[in-house]
Each structure stands twice: as structure tokens, then as C-alpha cells.
Amino acid sequence: MQKITPFLWFESRAEEAVEFYTAIFNNSRVVKMRRAPEGGPAPAGSVLGIDFQLEGQDFVAINGGPQFQFTPAISLFVSCKDQAEVDRLWARLTEGGEELPCGWLTDRFGVSWQIIPEVLGERMFDPDPARAGNVMQAMMQMKKIDIAAIEAAYAG
Known part of the structure; x- marks a missing residue:
């Protein structure tokens, strides 16, 4: 397991970004898609986070809202x-x-x-x-x- 993993905060386009990146780089894939549960701050079933790999390197992307750029x-x-x-x-x-x-x-x-x-x-x-x-x-x-x-x- 990789000790340090880049964590990318997107306002709302994490899934689109991950699809884009994994289509560009070899040895890349979505590992796990995390969806919002009922009763949370995001609509139930919407993508909250994605574990993915680019060239075998682990990353996490989240839809975190507009607070950070x-x-x-x-x-x-x-x-x-x-x-x-x-x-x-x-x-x-x-x-x-x-x-x-x-x-x-x-x-x-x-x-x-x-x-x-x-x-x-x-x-x-x-x-x-x-x-x-x-x-x-x-x-x-x-x-x-x-x-x-x-x-x-x-x-x-």
C-alpha cells in the first residue's frame, strides 16, 4: 500500500475528471466509487469520492463543494x-x-x-x-x- 496518496478536491466534477484522467494515462483504473448515503449533505447516490490509479499511482478524488480551489x-x-x-x-x-x-x-x-x-x-x-x-x-x-x-x- 502506498503511504502517501494525493487527494484531489473538486467542486462537483470528480467523476468527470477521473474518467478524463484514466482515459489518458496507461495502467489506470477506477478502484472504488463512493456514493452519498440517504440523509447526508449531498443527494443520495451522488458521487462523493473515487479511489483511482494513474500509472499505478493511487489517488483519491472527492466532490467537496466550492470551498477550495x-x-x-x-x-x-x-x-x-x-x-x-x-x-x-x-x-x-x-x-x-x-x-x-x-x-x-x-x-x-x-x-x-x-x-x-x-x-x-x-x-x-x-x-x-x-x-x-x-x-x-x-x-x-x-x-x-x-x-x-x-x-x-x-x-x-
């Missing part, structure tokens, strides 16, 4: 193997969302994501400060990360 202060970081994976995830997660600088985006539910190729971290933290600086400068000009442009900046 997502912010970019917490984001879901996705490590990508190649440009095809970056492109696929970026295209899907930005549907109805917003592209932000440096590989960040906000999806249509307000959840912040970082879609980052593994090579970016390798290149950005190279021991050669000139190469690392070139990569940092290139990344700062991007929204979706372009691996070919990162490699060109790294090569100098």
Missing part, C-alpha cells in the same frame, strides 16, 4: 520518456485547459501538471554551467517542452 502551488509532475509522450499528454491535458511556461499546464478542472521529459532534468543540471544555463534559457522560452530544442541548446 486548485492552485499551481501543488502540481502533478509527469516524467516522460520521449517527445511523443510529451506531445500526447500535453495535447490531451490542455484540452479546455491552459498552457503555461516551462512545461506546466492547468487542465480544464483546474489541476496543475508538469509534463517534463527526463532529458530536461539531465541537461538542466549538467555539471557544465554554460551548458546547463543554455538549457535553462531555452526552457524559459517554451510552454510545451521541445526535446530537440533542449538538445540544440545543450550542444551550444
